[in-house]
Amino acid sequence: MKILLVGAGGREHALAWKIRQSPLCTQLICAPGNAGICELADCVNIEADDIDALVDFALNEGVNFVVIGPEVPLDLGLVDRLQAQGIAAFGPSELAAQLESSKAFTKDFCARHDIPTARYDIFTRLDDAINYLSEMRPPYVLKADGLAAGKGVVITTDKDAAIAELRDFFGGKFGEASKIVVIEEFLRGPEISFFALSDGKTVLPLIEAQDHKRAYDGDKGPNTGGMGAYSPVPGFGPDERQRVIDEILIPTVAGMRAENMPFKGVLFAGLMMTEDGPKLIEYNVRFGDPECQVLMRRLKS
Known part of the structure; x- marks a missing residue:
């Protein structure tokens, strides 16, 4: 089986190390990979968010199975695109990936299905978010709705600092990812x-x-x-x-x-x-x- 691994971090290095141990794997390719992965797989210079290039490469090279490491290509619908071409892929669809790509979606989903989580509210306006802080006890937990590479959560005990962060969020600190903000209780x-x-x-x-x-x-x-x-x-x-x-x-x-x-x-x-x-x-x-x-x-x- 020819396997394509997407990503370039330590996670993908660990996955490459494990995939190579499978007797089902006849060739492992990684896009784009890193120096360590290149010792385990054939690396190609295609970025993990270049969906068109990844799909074309998988088709042209006869890839049988694609393992996707990072979140961004999942959010961009790589699994859907590959499956539409008859290529098996490990990961959720673009719709299902909302569990990570939208914190607001996930909080509302938890409420609909009685999944225990912190008390929260969702905001699209700065003034409303600032007013809500007055109802909360510190520490304040502020979350950008979208993907922010693990850096979209701020926890602070200082209300002025929280307000400053909210201004940054709504001002485009993380682009579209912080146009919606979740504020929740500290657990x-x-x-x-x-x-x-x-x-x-x-x-x-x-x-x-x-x-x-x-x-x-x-x-x-x-x-x-x-x-x-x-x-x-x-x-x-x-x-x-x-x-x-x-x-x-x-x-x-x-x-x-x-x-x-x-x-x-x-x-x-x-x-x-x-x-x-x-x-x-x-x-x-x-x-x-x-x-x-x-x-x-x-x-x-």
Whole structure:
């Protein structure tokens, strides 16, 4: 089987390392790849967001299966385009990818399907968002609606700083991604990343990991896409795992199917393990980076 892996990060390096172990893989190609991946695969100079070029390459080279690492090509509909050409792809459709590409969509989806999450509201106007802050207790949690490379969440205890961030968001800090802003309550507890696979009907749980989001030592500095990760996570046992599956993952897959957006691929739940149980912070629709690097090391099959 000729496999095309899309992406250029540490996550894709880990996926390439694992894919190469499969007896089904006769050739592995990566677009665009990196120096480490080039030791495992044939790298081609096509960027992960160049959807037309990726589809043309897969067709011309007789690719049998495409594994998509990052979120942007999923949001741009790469899976839909490949499947329309009869090429199998691992990942959700553009519609299902809204679970990551729109935080507002996900919060409303959780409300419709009784999935536990933080209290929230959604804003398209700066004045309304500033007024809502007066109803909230600090810390304030501000989220850009769209994709922002893991940097679209701001947590601050200072109201003036929160207002300044809102001005930046609505002023185009992340372009169209921050034209809609979600403000939600601050949840307390350890944060867990939990991963599962789905075929649109069933949930196949994988394992948990924990990453370090803040840029500096001592959990300080701005949020990043992840500075490091480890797995397993101390204190996350069978009971906690089952609650995540029953209360969050299964209702999500069932809800997406009921809304005619069946979810296929990796479901990555960012969770806060509160005193009241697990609550969803956000969904990602692909493996995390750096979490994928520790998951692939633990995966035995």
